[in-house]
Amino acid sequence: MKIALIDTGIDNKFENVKLEHFCVEKGHVKSKSKAIKESHGTECCKEIINHCKCKELKIFDFNVWNDGNIEIKNIVAAINRAIKEQVTLINISLGVTENSIELADACKEALMNNIIIVSAASHRNTVSFPADYRTVLSVNVDQNQSEKIKLVDDNSISISMRDYIIDDNEEKFDFSSSSMASARVTGLLANELEGDFVQDNLRILNKKYGIKFSTNNSSKTEKIEDKPIINGNVAVVLYPQKQLEKLKENRLINVVAYFDFESGSFKGMDNDEVTDNFDSIFLVNTMYNDVRVPKGLEEKYKEKRIYYLGNFIDVENAKLFRKYDSYTSDELSILEKPVIAVASLCSECNKNDIHYELYKSLTKDNVQVEAISNNPLGIVQGMNVFEFPQEIKFPNIVYEINQYMYLNETNKDMDIWLINIGGAIGPLNGMNLYKFGKLADAYLSASNVDILVLCVNPSVDIEHLRYEMGFLYKNGVEKIYLVLSNNDIDGSTTDYRDGVQTYQLDSTKYTDSIKYLQDSIGDKVFSMEEAKSGLLYKEIINDLT
Incomplete structure (x- = not known):
């Protein structure tokens, strides 16, 4: 032997x-x-x-x-x-x-x-x-x-x-x-x-x-499917409901109603009045843990089409998410379109907000943008949403991402990529079941990221941040923009299985945190207000042009 x-x-x-x-x-x-x-x-x-x-x-x-x-x-x-x-x-x-x-x-x-x-x-x-x-x-x-x-x-x-x-x-x-x-x-x-x-x-x-190895990465996809079309008026049951205000600002035009948990009824997005003037219901869970469908909802609205997006107990997801393993290949193709990626150091750092603000600005300027997200909310915001994989295997995931992007570039009239990378650029904690950080590594290997917007929390360790930024630059990122989230980590939750929990910082502490971070890093740090006002977008466009 x-x-x-x-x-x-x-x-x-x-x-x-x-x-x-x-x-x-x-x-x-x-x-x-x-x-x-x-x-x-x-x-x-x-x-x-x-x-x-x-x-x-x-x-x-x-x-x-x-x-x-x-x-x-x-x-x-x-x-x-x-x-x-x-x-x-x-x-x-x-x-x-x-x-x-x-x-x-x-x-x-x-x-x-x-x-x-x-x-x-x-x-x-x-x-x-x-x-x-x-x-x-x-x-x-x-x-x-x-x-x-x-x-x-x-x-x-x-x-x-x-x-x-x-x-x-x-x-x-x-x-x-x-x-x-x-x-x-x-x-x-x-x-x-x-x-x-x-x-x-x-x-x-x-x-x-029962061990099975795989060396077969042969391509089985030659064309790209269009994003799922959401017909008729849509009502949304949103988990957690605290994201409702964000959804009201950032949604497709035919998303007309939301479920009010307090009254147990659907209300209009624009007027908050009770309504049933919609054709389908989308239950959207943006959290990592499973939730249960509201009791009696399916029976009460059985004449409506009901779709489940995210993790629900005893319910199968709607077939509206893309899957990475649908785009297998045995080689990496050269990608030509510029790539803007949005990532974060941990959960709840306003990454989805920043992603959608950039998406709105690009579409407003008539830029043909292909937006990728792992957040189920992206479905009702008009994005390409991928199911977050329970298992991430290399190099397969790298080939799959690259193949998907290559097929888009060769089959669609597009100008730019805008990618919301699921998870974070490292592990949230040792208890977390999802492999945060692996997906970021895969995207960095599959594409050349020109701009990376890194969302960080106010109490971020400066040496850790420098280390992560160095890692990103080492892996080919051309430019990093820092955005300081107004959510900070609750230190008592570092061992939670579903990831660390956050709380919102008051304005005085937030302003002090921005100044401290800018003085420590030496680079411009954007506030949430600056990001939402379009200042971040203008800086990115200036860099790309």
């Missing part, structure tokens, strides 16, 4: 295990060892050996550690060399946050050569490569499961590592990690795949555990 370990190097000798050391620097592999400065690789090697019962075991040690940094080109070079060595398994108990076509291609090549790459999932449910590729087996820890190996989705599994839980005076400490879980799984799979004859490793894992 031959296993490649791509990590920080191995500094031990192990009985009955052959070791061959490689040093990987600047994308080149050399057959030699180098000084070990980090024990992570050695610990992973021990975990593999402790769970591998193969008669003969040889481990190829690829040291890609470079003074605390891990370069993608070194991982790629190590994978390619491991393929030449005809290993059965490759363990990569580390990850990077930057998507790379070269890394994706190397992982695909390994799979095509009957080699299984096992990689650690992110500790924080955020982006991590190569674990997020569909050609790689992603491993995480679930201490509550009873199964030895549990299938999470097609190419993701979890294992229990209760032996890493230490009892100390009736207090328990969990020292498990996805890194050690990945190494353990590598050792366990080696037992399953040991054999003296040519075998299909992919089929063996599929038969025993």
